[in-house]
Amino acid sequence: MKNSRVATAFITATAMCGLAMLGGSVLKMTALHHYQFLWLLVLGAITSRTKVKLPGIDGTMSVNLPFMMIAAAQLSLFEAVAVALVSATLQSIPKRGGQYQPVKMLFNASTIVLAAGIAALVLHSEKLAAMHHSGSVALIAACGMFFLVNTLPVATIIALTEGSGMMRIWSSIAHMSFPYYVACTGVTSMVTLVSQHVGWQAPLAALPVMLLMYRSFQTLFARGNEQIGLTPVAAPLSRAAAAR
Numbered sequence: 001m002k003n004s005r006v007a008t009a010f011i012t013a014t015a016m017c018g019l020a021m022l023g024g025s026v027l028k029m030t031a032l033h034h035y036q037f038l039w040l041l042v043l044g045a046i047t048s049r050t051k052v053k054l055p056g057i058d059g060t061m062s063v064n065l066p067f068m069m070i071a072a073a074q075l076s077l078f079e080a081v082a083v084a085l086v087s088a089t090l091q092s093i094p095k096r097g098g099q100y101q102p103v104k105m106l107f108n109a110s111t112i113v114l115a116a117g118i119a120a121l122v123l124h125s126e127k128l129a130a131m132h133h134s135g136s137v138a139l140i141a142a143c144g145m146f147f148l149v150n151t152l153p154v155a156t157i158i159a160l161t162e163g164s165g166m167m168r169i170w171s172s173i174a175h176m177s178f179p180y181y182v183a184c185t186g187v188t189s190m191v192t193l194v195s196q197h198v199g200w201q202a203p204l205a206a207l208p209v210m211l212l213m214y215r216s217f218q219t220l221f222a223r224g225n226e227q228i229g230l231t232p233v234a235a236p237l238s239r240a241a242a243a244r
Helices: 004-027 034-048 065-074 077-092 102-123 134-162 166-198 202-227 236-243
Strands: 051-053 060-062
Touching (some): 004 102, 004 134, 065 077, 065 202, 102 134
Antiparallel strands (some): 051 060
């Protein structure tokens, strides 16, 4: 394995950043939006288990992003981070017969918590709020930041452990996942708009849409895996764990 010490240091640094975001959200915690918070927590947990394997990469994608983004847009920083933490932790639990990888779980949870926290900070930015059409601008910016913070660390750890080009790996991940982020931005925007008239039950309307999206990606990525012979680019986190 290439650069195992650097990879371990990177995982540690990522975990510390995630922990700092979690700690900062606790310090800024305000009154909870009880029903809405619990509702998004449950929906995020349910959809976190709808995982599809990305072709050619040792990684998966869950359709829980809109619920994390809705939490970031409508709830406090702490609540958004909590929804992300629960979703990421459940997403990382292997299916029956799979190998439990604590380092992979820590890394995934840290990156998603950090991404959700930054997205929430962008959505609650006073500078963006002062802009015309600030809601749309803030949502696009927040989803863009979530995309970058969530995908760049994954590409980096694969590059460190396999000695491959980071930008080439990131480009491959971005090519497969970017349409999903665009679609989720639209879903989040519509649910946020409907919530102003319906209330905290509005995110439930996104559940069937995300499950349908899951089936579509499952079929699409399954074909991709067949075409490349189910050969992953890397298994970086499990190897980094073994090197510790």
